[in-house]
Amino acid sequence: MANELIAAAERGDTARVTGLLKDGADINGVDERGRTAALAATHGNQPETFKALLDAGADINIRDHRSDNPLLYAGAEGMPEIVKLAVEAGADTALTNRYGGTALIPAADRGHAHIVQYLLEHSDVNIDHVNNLGWTALLEAVILGDGGSNHTEIVRLLTAHGADANLADKDGISPLAHAQNRGYSEIAAILKEAGAR
The missing domain is CATH 1.25.40.20 (Ankyrin repeat-containing domain)
Known part of the structure; x- marks a missing residue:
C-alpha cells in the first residue's frame, strides 16, 4: 500500500492519498528509492497533497537514498510553496543533502x-x-x-x-x-x- 500512496502523492491525487491513509497506509512508508509520500508529492510539485500529508502527521525530515527530503529538494528545485509549508511545519534546516549542504546552498547556487x-x-x-x-x-x-x-x-x-x-x-x-x-x-x-x- 505504501507504493500506491507514494504514487498517488506524486500525481497530486489528494483524495486517493487521504483514502489510503484512512485505510491504514503507512504515511512514512518508503519506496525502492527511499522516498516517502511527502517527498514524492514534492517531486511532483504538489503543494496541496504535501499539505494534506503534513496535516496527517507525515515526517518531513526523512531523507531518501540520495539524502533528499522535501525541504532540501524543494529548495534546490525552486518550489516556494513547498519550502514555505515545510519550514512552517518545523522542517529540520540543519539536515544536509548528499553534498553536505543545507537547503540554502543549492537555492543560492541555482x-x-x-x-x-x-x-x-x-x-x-x-x-x-x-x-x-x-x-x-x-x-x-x-x-x-x-x-x-x-x-x-x-x-x-x-x-x-x-x-x-x-x-x-x-x-x-x-x-x-x-x-x-x-x-x-x-x-x-x-x-x-x-x-x-
Missing part, C-alpha cells in the same frame, strides 16, 4: 532568490554552513552562479543577513577573489561593501 530570501527571513538555517566541497551559500552563489541579476540579488540578500563575506573556500580563495576572477563587478562591489577583503 539562482532561486525568492527561496533564499524566504529561508533567511523565516527559518533558522545556518547562513555560513560549509558543505563537503568547502563552500558556503555565498561561495556557491559566486562560483556556480552566472553573475546575473538573480545571483547578484542572492549575494545582496546573504550579505544583508550577515553572511561572512570573508569565509574562504578550502583552497583559501575568498568570495571576493572568486567574483573578481569571474569579472562579476557588481557582486564584487556588494562583497566589498559587506567588508570583504
Whole structure:
C-alpha cells in the first residue's frame, strides 16, 4: 500500500492519498528509492497533497537514498510553496543533502532568490554552513552562479543577513577573489561593501 500512496502523492491525487491513509497506509512508508509520500508529492510539485500529508502527521525530515527530503529538494528545485509549508511545519534546516549542504546552498547556487530570501527571513538555517566541497551559500552563489541579476540579488540578500563575506573556500580563495576572477563587478562591489577583503 505504501507504493500506491507514494504514487498517488506524486500525481497530486489528494483524495486517493487521504483514502489510503484512512485505510491504514503507512504515511512514512518508503519506496525502492527511499522516498516517502511527502517527498514524492514534492517531486511532483504538489503543494496541496504535501499539505494534506503534513496535516496527517507525515515526517518531513526523512531523507531518501540520495539524502533528499522535501525541504532540501524543494529548495534546490525552486518550489516556494513547498519550502514555505515545510519550514512552517518545523522542517529540520540543519539536515544536509548528499553534498553536505543545507537547503540554502543549492537555492543560492541555482539562482532561486525568492527561496533564499524566504529561508533567511523565516527559518533558522545556518547562513555560513560549509558543505563537503568547502563552500558556503555565498561561495556557491559566486562560483556556480552566472553573475546575473538573480545571483547578484542572492549575494545582496546573504550579505544583508550577515553572511561572512570573508569565509574562504578550502583552497583559501575568498568570495571576493572568486567574483573578481569571474569579472562579476557588481557582486564584487556588494562583497566589498559587506567588508570583504
